[in-house]
């Protein structure tokens with residue numbers, strides 16, 4: 841799942857770097873602790889482990 845970005849001008853959410861409504865630049869409203877790639881990688885590994893655990897039930 842791609843992170844949503846938020847338009848600074850009209851507060852619309854989009855996946856794009858520019859707002860489809862007003863063409864203003866968007867930024868990522870998700871807290872920084874979720875965006876570093878290494879932490880995201882460990883989160884993904886955790887999610888995968890969770891899936892494996894559920895699959896074995």
Ligand SMILES: [Zn+2]
Nearest residue numbers: 847850859862
């Ligand atoms: Zn906008």
